[in-house]
Amino acid sequence: MLTIAISTLGAAPAPEQVDLLIRGGTVYTGSAEPFVGDVAVTGDRIRLVTHRADVHAKQVIDASGMVVAPGFIDPHTHAGAMLASDDAQERLILPFLMQGVTTAFVGNDGGGDLDVAGVLGRAAAKPVGINYATYVGLGPIRKSVIGEADRKPTTDELARMKGLVAKAMCEGALGLSTGLFYAPQSFAGREEVVALAREAGSRGGTYDSHIRDESSYSIGLKAAIEEAIDVGRQAQMPVHIAHIKALGVDVQGQANTIIGIVEAARAQGQMVTADQYPWSASGTSLAASLVPRWAQDGGRVALLRRFDDGALADRLRTDMVENLRKRGGAGALLVTAGRHKGATLAKIAEAHSGDAITAAIAVIREDDPGVASFNQSEQDIAAFMKRPWVMTGSDASTGHPRVYGSFARKYAKYVVADKVLTLRDFIExxxxxxxxxxxxxxxxxxxxxxxxxxxxxxxxxxxxxxxxDAPTLLADGVRSVIVNGVVVVDGGKPIGRAAGRALAHKPTGRCA
Structure with a gap:
């Protein structure tokens, strides 16, 4: 009998098996020119990025005609409450996922929880839809040691505050976040901030700051930018300027001056970056917009007493009138929460004989609602956006459309409509x-x-x-989102999977 041996020598190897193949989209890698190709995924990692992947996949996403990009990262949010919610649906963070945001930072504006280990550890028991990292904040640090008083810390108090920063960094904080515009953080002097920042910087952290003045409330925009840069210089750490802007009628048009200050520092080798949201209205509270800082010494209880103090009435009114002018008037403040939601301060004032300050005080007595403050020029927004050190952020806070639409709006308005950025710039x-x-x-x-x-x-x-008017509408146009290798949005619809992770920063330097 004739036996024929069939050799397999030279035969093509069997195609590799992968879990997911994203086929035929225009791929933006984050660092190279786009190309039409494939992205293959195995487990939680990308296996291949290539023009044509010769693989067998358990699941295939046809991305023909689509853009395929790295999941977006939001460096400035107020999503901590959503991430910690007892509601599993809320913890999916669909407003972010439906824009393609897969990672967010929390603890910004100096609000970061002291218990960093707890914040990061919650994801194990309460699964979340996105990845997240956190800062430790000056606000909780100062309140826990000093309270809400306008004074300097004692030597012992400063040592305790420094210890809280060090502990947080060793638990995985990104760095120290400050909100120097907001009381009681506004009562912290530069020397105090530098001392605390050094504790974060010596452990590899970043100094992230809502600067002391984005307008002309106290030291002015230019001096506040210089202060943030100086804190980083003295603390020998990177500086990140939160939601960079020129806020209010007194400083509109100053973007190029601020850009010059930042780029001079960068030219000297200092790491200075910023984030920006693509909206002309900022989001804050009514009191933060209008009430002078001296009147907030001691917190809300002390503020309400000052509202009733006839001896302070003229001073308080004068300062609030001036702050309202800086904000562009009563018609430029839109209440976004509470009983007056959807009304401008001008509209509310109609019930108070047209007196916007009397109306504002009456509203703040009830509560301190969020407001959208229309205070920026498109020229300044575009000027900041064009700089290569300015990244996309949302400053996501309740009642403002930036929670549900910032990344999508930046693409639709500033890439497609206004052509301020290229698509590649936007993605990177x-x-x-x-x-x-x-x-x-x-x-x-x-x-x-x-x-x-x-x-x-x-x-x-x-x-x-x-x-x-309708700030909670989900963005349109996202076909698929993958988080840590798990498809969480498919065919334009969320599918209820919580694949996010807590991202602990790895500290350098001394940790006990």
Whole structure:
């Protein structure tokens, strides 16, 4: 009998098996020119990024005509309450996922919880839809040691505050966040801030600051930017300026001056970056917008007493009238929460004989609602946005459409409509720049070995739907979102999977 031996020598190897294949989209890697190709995923990591992946996949996403990009990273949010919610649906953070945001920072504006280990540890018991990292904040640090008084810390108090920063850094905080515009953080002098920042900087942290004045409330925008840079210089650490802007009629048009200050520091080798939300209205509270800082010494109880103090009435009114002028008048403040939600201060004032200050005090007595404050010029917004060190952020806070629409709006308005940025600029400043700036290893890029955080969106449809009148409408145009290798949005619809992780910063330096 004739036996025929069939050799397998030279036969093509069997295609590799992968879990997910995103096929035929226009791929933006975060660091290279786009190309039409494939992204393959195995487990929680990207296996291949190539023009044509010869693989067998358990699941295939047809991305023809779509943009495939790294999952977006939001460096400035107020999503901590959503992430900690007892409601599993709320913890999915759909307002972010439906824009392609897969990672967010919390604890901004100096609000970061002292218990960093607890904040990061919650995800194990309460699964979340996105990745997150946290700062420790000057606000809780100062309140826990000094309270809400306008005074300097004693030597012992400063030592205790420094210890709280060190502990938080060793538990995984990104760095120290401050909100120097807000009482009682506004009562902290530069020397105090530098001392605390050094504790974070010596452990590899970043100094993130809502600067002392974005307008002309106290030291002025220019001096506040210089203060933030000086804190970083003295503390020998990177500086990140929160939601960079020129706020109010007194400083509109100063963007180029501020850009010059930042770029001079960068030219000298200092690491200075910023984030920006793509809206002309900021979001804050009515009291923060109008009430002078001296009147907030001691907190809300002390403020309400001052409202009733006839001896202070003229001074308080004079200062509030001036702050209202800086904000552009009563018609430029839109209440976004509470009983007066949807009304401008001008409208509310109609019930108070047209007196906006009397109306404001009456509203603050009831509560201190959030407001959208229309106070920026498009020229300044565009000038900041064009700088390569300015990344996309939302400053996501309740009642403002920036929670549901910031990344989508930046694309629709500033890439497509106004052509301030290219699509590649938008993607890289919404992902890779943020990841690289803050040392999020393995995120922000599409490349082999990176974590599989990916967004697939339709460039013809991607846009915000949220407005100031209807701020909770989900964005349109996102086809698929992958978080740590798990498909969490498929065919434009969330599918209820919580695949996010807490991202602890790895401290350097001394930790007990």
């Amino acid at each position: 400043r919404s992902s890779a720049l943020t990841a690289d700036t803050f040392g999020l290893d393995g995120r922000g890029h599409l490349r082999a070995g990176a974590f599989a955080d990916i967004v697939v969106f339709d460039p013809r449809r991607y846009r915000e739907r949220a407005t100031y």
